[in-house]
Amino acid sequence: xxxSKLVVSPSPHILAKFTTQxxxxxxxxxxxPTLVASAIIFGWQxxxxxxxxxxxxxxxxxxxxxxxxxxxxxxxxxxxxxxxxLAFNLPPAFPLWMAIIGAFVSIVVVxxxxxxxxxNFANPALVGRIVLQLSFTGAMIGYTYPASIGGxxxxxxxxxxxxxxxxxxxxxxxxxGTHGGVxxxxxxxxxxxGGLLLIFGKVISPVIPxxxxxxxxxxxxxxxxxxxGALGLVAWDSLAYILSGGLLLGAIFMATDYVTxxxxxxxxxxxxLLLAILTVAMREWSNMLEGVSYAILxxxxxxPFINVLxxxxxxxxxxxxxxxxxxxxxx
Amino acid sequence: MKKILRTLGRGVxxxxxxxxxxxxTVTMPLPEKLYLVxxxxxxxxxxxxxxxxxxxxxxxxxxxxxxxxxxxxxxxxSGKVLGIEKLLNPAGAFVDAVVIEPDGxxxxxxxVLPPAVxxxxxxxxxxxxxxxxxxxxxxxxxxxxxxxxxxxxxxxxIINAAxxxxxxxxxxxxxxxxxxxxxxxxxxxxxxxxxxxxVVAIERNKPEATELMFSLTKGDAAVSVFPLPANYPQGAxxxxxxxxxxxxxxxAGGLPADVGVLVLNVTTVSAIGKYLAxxxxxxxxxxxxxxxxxxxxxxxxVVIGTPIAxxxxxxxxxxxxxxxxxxxxxxxxxxMADTSYPTVKANNAIxxxxxxxxxLSLPGPCIRCARCIMACPVNLSPIELTExxxxxxxxxxxxLHADVCMGCGVCSYVCPAKRLLSPGxxxxxxxxxxxxxK
Numbered sequence: 001x002x003x004s005k006l007v008v009s010p011s012p013h014i015l016a017k018f019t020t021q022x023x024x025x026x027x028x029x030x031x032x033p034t035l036v037a038s039a040i041i042f043g044w045q046x047x048x049x050x051x052x053x054x055x056x057x058x059x060x061x062x063x064x065x066x067x068x069x070x071x072x073x074x075x076x077x078x079x080x081x082x083x084x085x086l087a088f089n090l091p092p093a094f095p096l097w098m099a100i101i102g103a104f105v106s107i108v109v110v111x112x113x114x115x116x117x118x119x120n121f122a123n124p125a126l127v128g129r130i131v132l133q134l135s136f137t138g139a140m141i142g143y144t145y146p147a148s149i150g151g152x153x154x155x156x157x158x159x160x161x162x163x164x165x166x167x168x169x170x171x172x173x174x175x176x177g178t179h180g181g182v183x184x185x186x187x188x189x190x191x192x193x194g195g196l197l198l199i200f201g202k203v204i205s206p207v208i209p210x211x212x213x214x215x216x217x218x219x220x221x222x223x224x225x226x227x228x229g230a231l232g233l234v235a236w237d238s239l240a241y242i243l244s245g246g247l248l249l250g251a252i253f254m255a256t257d258y259v260t261x262x263x264x265x266x267x268x269x270x271x272x273l274l275l276a277i278l279t280v281a282m283r284e285w286s287n288m289l290e291g292v293s294y295a296i297l298x299x300x301x302x303x304p305f306i307n308v309l310x311x312x313x314x315x316x317x318x319x320x321x322x323x324x325x326x327x328x329x330x331x
Numbered sequence: 332m333k334k335i336l337r338t339l340g341r342g343v344x345x346x347x348x349x350x351x352x353x354x355x356t357v358t359m360p361l362p363e364k365l366y367l368v369x370x371x372x373x374x375x376x377x378x379x380x381x382x383x384x385x386x387x388x389x390x391x392x393x394x395x396x397x398x399x400x401x402x403x404x405x406x407x408x409s410g411k412v413l414g415i416e417k418l419l420n421p422a423g424a425f426v427d428a429v430v431i432e433p434d435g436x437x438x439x440x441x442x443v444l445p446p447a448v449x450x451x452x453x454x455x456x457x458x459x460x461x462x463x464x465x466x467x468x469x470x471x472x473x474x475x476x477x478x479x480x481x482x483x484x485x486x487x488x489i490i491n492a493a494x495x496x497x498x499x500x501x502x503x504x505x506x507x508x509x510x511x512x513x514x515x516x517x518x519x520x521x522x523x524x525x526x527x528x529x530v531v532a533i534e535r536n537k538p539e540a541t542e543l544m545f546s547l548t549k550g551d552a553a554v555s556v557f558p559l560p561a562n563y564p565q566g567a568x569x570x571x572x573x574x575x576x577x578x579x580x581x582x583a584g585g586l587p588a589d590v591g592v593l594v595l596n597v598t599t600v601s602a603i604g605k606y607l608a609x610x611x612x613x614x615x616x617x618x619x620x621x622x623x624x625x626x627x628x629x630x631x632x633v634v635i636g637t638p639i640a641x642x643x644x645x646x647x648x649x650x651x652x653x654x655x656x657x658x659x660x661x662x663x664x665x666x667m668a669d670t671s672y673p674t675v676k677a678n679n680a681i682x683x684x685x686x687x688x689x690x691l692s693l694p695g696p697c698i699r700c701a702r703c704i705m706a707c708p709v710n711l712s713p714i715e716l717t718e719x720x721x722x723x724x725x726x727x728x729x730x731l732h733a734d735v736c737m738g739c740g741v742c743s744y745v746c747p748a749k750r751l752l753s754p755g756x757x758x759x760x761x762x763x764x765x766x767x768x769k
Contacts (some may be wrong), residue, residue: 003668005652006667008667009691012661013689016744017748023698056522078698119696124520312704312710314735
């Protein structure tokens with residue numbers, strides 16, 4: 001043994017095998033079912049659009065880091081995740097050059113200018129979507145209708161939320177995704193499958209999706225009952241409501257972004273409830289059809305505050321505080 | 332229900348690697364030279380009581396404790412004192428070490444006699460005389476631990492047999508090989524300190540030892556066995572107390588005695604049992620020698636003061652170049668730069684880890700996944716602590732309760748970005764405690 005080659009470093013001397021790269025890879029795998037479903041529903045242009053956003057995200061990240069003389073972090077795969085989620089937020093026939101602008105906003109403006117991975121104030125893909133929506137509103141709501149359906153009936157149906165009442169789209173179409181919408185939001189089954197992969201793979205905690213989606217369901221249910229609807233009908237209607245629009249995509253893949261969601265379980269419950277309230281409020285009482293992106297963006301901005309307010313109680317700390325309080329009370 | 336939730340535990344499910352659990356302990360012959368370091372526990376260093384040329388016997392005191400917090404050091408061999416050398420300890424400080432050349436006779440010092448114990452005072456004097464320190468790794472003088480401010484408030488004695496560090500099986504083997512001493516030690520502590528209840532807490536990954544303890548304590552109303560979840564760091568004192576009793580030791584200088592509990596490591600309590608029966612002070616220690624670079628992993632009973640290199644040699648030597656030699660477990664042990672350094676009382680393992688076992692990766696950016704927060708056994712926020720430390724924000728460190736950190740290493744272990752969280756939180760704690768004192 002060569003003693004001079006012994007490594008001396010602080011403990012621990014073993015580390016878990018989980019890495020940032022593996023987490024990103026798991027997210028990519030969880031997004032695949034939705035991508036496949038989308039390609040089947042909307043056709044091959046989905047794959048082209050997704051390829052362009054992913055390529056643009058990775059390319060912009062590499063280019064930015066090259067210009068700024070920073071190590072190129074493409075190996076962590078996070079830019080691929082951003083590219084996929086950005087594509088999932090675009091209508092299938094979205095012009096490619098606009099999508100590239102979205103990728104620029106996501107990667108350069110939101111992610112790298114704020115310090116790269118881990119320092120973005122909001123979900124990069126989400127801000128990319130919002131900027132595109134504000135800049136190219138027409139293109140962003142130019143939904144293509146499922147090729148597999150065809151026919152005049154299909155043309156009459158837009159995104160279920162645009163149609164005004166989600167119940168107008170049959171439940172089976174909501175689950176399979178054979179209705180209008182952006183390419184990654186329509187197939188509820190694929191999204192739920194991806195979510196389960198992430199939860200059982202211990203990549204994300206189920207708290208945010210469950211509280212967020214459950215919260216939206218309950219609030220919609222209460223609104224329906226408040227308006228005098230029959231329970232059975234309102235319950236069914238509310239189910240269709242949570243399967244419509246971007247809620248599942250947002251709740252499973254965007255609201256759970258580590259960087260822009262709270263640390264603790266308590267914080268995640270608060271965050272999920274906040275998003276649920278904002279989403280229902282925007283969907284119901286604003287002039288927008290969809291509230292998920294803005295709800296998550298607002299939630300993202302509040303995360304630093306939620307984190308401070310929802311810290312865990314370290315072992316042994318409260319006991320003492322309580323005793324002291326009790327002592328003060330006695331005095 | 333609450334009890335079930337409590338025993339689910341936090342921390343991490345690190346791979347256990349208890350490779351040596353089934354191997355009978357082998358006694359290692361005396362080395363050429365013994366190096367008895369004069370600082371083997373918390374407190375002031377011992378003062379050597381011998382000088383060059385003196386002859387010593389087995390059990391002769393060679394280092395006298397200075398002050399209340401300390402423990403005498405005894406020679407584990409008969410032979411000649413070669414001198415007193417300065418050794419560089421792993422913390423980077425020079426310590427005195429009495430160097431003894433064993434004569435192979437192993438003559439026992441006539442002063443070695445089973446102690447006459449009648450009451451609490453003579454019991455504590457006996458524990459003090461045998462030089463016992465906490466053998467789970469902390470090395471706190473046992474006689475001090477057995478003298479809480481309000482002895483009558485202690486209602487539960489918890490025997491810590493969690494042994495939650497990967498690889499180490501020394502405590503497991505102690506129970507299997509010296510179960511009777513464990514129980515006689517428990518009985519003595521309960522009797523002389525008047526503690527009505529004792530609980531032997533064992534992680535579920537030691538089914539044989541658990542079963543043995545169950546059968547040995549059958550019909551004994553005063554001693555029970557508590558199977559623990561096999562989570563690291565289940566054996567950390569405050570975590571253990573919370574799991575077993577549901578009570579939380581208050582932070583900021585709180586002691587187990589504040590919740591009526593006394594915790595002793597299982598090998599420590601067994602040593603009490605052995606000393607009361609034989610009068611032989613603490614001179615040997617069982618070490619788990621393991622790791623991918625060790626030719627024959629095993630449990631070895633060594634005379635305290637045997638150099639690490641000699642112990643490794645006894646275990647068939649090393650195969651290939653180890654990446655790290657760790658004294659203690661892989662989660663909290665110390666990486667050694669020099670294997671000529673001797674073993675001390677509180678050591679429980681020597682690990683020669685290969686490059687594959689102890690991967691070092693460059694830290695990446697924090698992705699705020701909060702795994703460190705969810706895994707922290709004492710509910711701290713390691714990421715916020717390290718950031719507050721970098722900003723030297725004393726106020727924030729206070730709000731984050733930096734002083735609660737016990738340096739268990741879980742945060743570093745779980746971090747997917749391989750950030751140096753545990754060293755960071757340890758620095759944060761020290762910085763905070765220093766800052767508060769000012």
